[in-house]
Amino acid sequence: METVALPTRERILQAAGKLFYGEGIRAVSVDAVAEKAGVTKRTLYYHFRSKDELIAAYLETRDPPNLAWFRRQYAEAEGDVAARIEAVFRALASAAGHARWKGCGFLRTSVELFNMPGHPAMRAGRAHKTRLEDWLCGLFEDAGIDSAAARDLARQVVLLIDGSFAVVLLHRDPGYMESAGRAAGRLVRAALDEPRRATP
Amino acid sequence: METVALPTRERILQAAGKLFYGEGIRAVSVDAVAEKAGVTKRTLYYHFRSKDELIAAYLETRDPPNLAWFRRQYAEAEGDVAARIEAVFRALASAAGHARWKGCGFLRTSVELFNMPGHPAMRAGRAHKTRLEDWLCGLFEDAGIDSAAARDLARQVVLLIDGSFAVVLLHRDPGYMESAGRAAGRLVRAALDEPRRATP
DNA sequence: GAAAGTATACTGCCTAGTGAATATACACCA
DNA sequence: TGGTGTATATTCACTAGGCAGTATACTTTC
Numbered sequence: 001m002e003t004v005a006l007p008t009r010e011r012i013l014q015a016a017g018k019l020f021y022g023e024g025i026r027a028v029s030v031d032a033v034a035e036k037a038g039v040t041k042r043t044l045y046y047h048f049r050s051k052d053e054l055i056a057a058y059l060e061t062r063d064p065p066n067l068a069w070f071r072r073q074y075a076e077a078e079g080d081v082a083a084r085i086e087a088v089f090r091a092l093a094s095a096a097g098h099a100r101w102k103g104c105g106f107l108r109t110s111v112e113l114f115n116m117p118g119h120p121a122m123r124a125g126r127a128h129k130t131r132l133e134d135w136l137c138g139l140f141e142d143a144g145i146d147s148a149a150a151r152d153l154a155r156q157v158v159l160l161i162d163g164s165f166a167v168v169l170l171h172r173d174p175g176y177m178e179s180a181g182r183a184a185g186r187l188v189r190a191a192l193d194e195p196r197r198a199t200p
Numbered sequence: 201m202e203t204v205a206l207p208t209r210e211r212i213l214q215a216a217g218k219l220f221y222g223e224g225i226r227a228v229s230v231d232a233v234a235e236k237a238g239v240t241k242r243t244l245y246y247h248f249r250s251k252d253e254l255i256a257a258y259l260e261t262r263d264p265p266n267l268a269w270f271r272r273q274y275a276e277a278e279g280d281v282a283a284r285i286e287a288v289f290r291a292l293a294s295a296a297g298h299a300r301w302k303g304c305g306f307l308r309t310s311v312e313l314f315n316m317p318g319h320p321a322m323r324a325g326r327a328h329k330t331r332l333e334d335w336l337c338g339l340f341e342d343a344g345i346d347s348a349a350a351r352d353l354a355r356q357v358v359l360l361i362d363g364s365f366a367v368v369l370l371h372r373d374p375g376y377m378e379s380a381g382r383a384a385g386r387l388v389r390a391a392l393d394e395p396r397r398a399t400p
Numbered sequence: 401g402a403a404a405g406t407a408t409a410c411t412g413c414c415t416a417g418t419g420a421a422t423a424t425a426c427a428c429c430a
Numbered sequence: 431t432g433g434t435g436t437a438t439a440t441t442c443a444c445t446a447g448g449c450a451g452t453a454t455a456c457t458t459t460c
Contacts, residue, residue, distance in 0.1 A: 008405080023315055026226045030450060042452080043406050051450065102314065110370045111311040114302065115223055117372065125370055155376055156360075156383040163363025170310045170325055172317065176355055183356040186390060187383055208439080230416060242418080243440050251416065407456075414449075423440070430433085 056120035082188040089181025103169035256320035282388040289381025293374040303369035
């Protein structure tokens with residue numbers, strides 16, 4: 001399981017990722033990260049200037065695989081855009097059912113640091129969510145929805161996704177994600193139907 | 201401004217509320233709350249057994265006024281259920297525009313304590329969100345939507361509300377709440393139209 | 401021998417929570 | 431009226447431990 005050959009920096013980052021995601025930014029001390037990485041604290045501070053820098057690096061590491069997960073769920077689903085979006089929510093619900101699932105690391109970090117809007121981790125969080133929104137927006141435009149409506153719809157789907165993360169983290173009931181999926185499917189279908197009325 | 205006559209316990213609770221909401225649970229020390237309340241830490245510990253108890257008490261205090269705020273926005277709006285729900289989101293957007301707005305205290309606290317599901321503050325958070333959902337559900341049932349659909353719809357609106365809280369706290373752009381309001385309005389209207397098809 | 405990387409041991413500060421003593425208020429009784 | 435007991439409410443000074451971050455010295459590798 002433990003790939004011993006990993007360079008120190010990566011090992012620290014991996015340990016930080018597991019602990020920060022599993023227990024929260026503020027709840028995890030630098031000492032704990034160093035210990036989990038099998039490294040002394042001084043070594044950690046050789047590779048990262050501060051805890052804040054480590055937090056930001058952790059989030060930046062997580063951005064590409066997270067987006068790839070969404071893209072994969074969408075690509076592997078079948079049917080039209082609406083059906084595929086619904087499938088993404090179903091995949092989300094399934095993931096949320098696992099014990100190790102602890103919501104969205106970006107969202108949770110942004111809540112822990114909400115009073116520091118300039119914090120690099122906040123920037124990373126915003127960038128990630130924006131990329132997700134832009135990807136959805138592109139999807140909807142490709143399906144023939146006009147630019148402004150596609151943007152609005154992408155935002156609504158993001159709201160449902162992030163709402164799911166927050167609500168399911170609180171209630172621990174993935175059923176909310178099914179509700180969110182139905183809502184998203186309905187909204188996408190409504191948007192798909194609209195241009196047909198407008199251009200007969 | 202400062203009502204000096206307030207009993208000590210209430211003064212502590214008020215100070216805790218301002219600080220916890222404004223800066224976050226973990227970021228605020230018991231000392232800070234005591235100082236803001238004009239009381240020694242030992243006095244605070246006379247009235248509250250622990251910081252955790254104080255946090256829970258703070259959330260329980262906020263539950264009734266918060267629900268009342270939603271009810272008021274809904275009652276003061278005009279039009280059918282869908283239009284009133286949209287008005288609530290508009291009110292939310294307006295509130296989120298103010299500098300002191302820091303998202304939803306219940307949601308933020310639940311994120312800070314997400315790994316302690318049995319924490320009294322978590323229970324208070326769940327109870328609050330459930331009450332909000334039940335209120336919405338009742339509204340939809342009164343409008344003639346059947347019980348199961350009303351429940352699903354209430355959950356979807358809650359998801360949009362909480363999604364708004366999370367996303368706007370991150371991006372600091374209340375425009376997302378307008379998007380959420382449009383989505384909610386659309387979903388409510390669709391649900392209102394459905395029984396007419398089913399019972400002609 | 402120089403640079404990169406790691407280890408030990410430490411500083412200074414902040415944190416939640418406590419021990420022991422004191423002040424106030426009010427009830428009961430002579 | 432005055433004294434005494436008891437519960438409530440408050441203070442000052444303290445403990446014990448966790449935290450981020452650092453000074454310094456050692457080791458490895460090229």
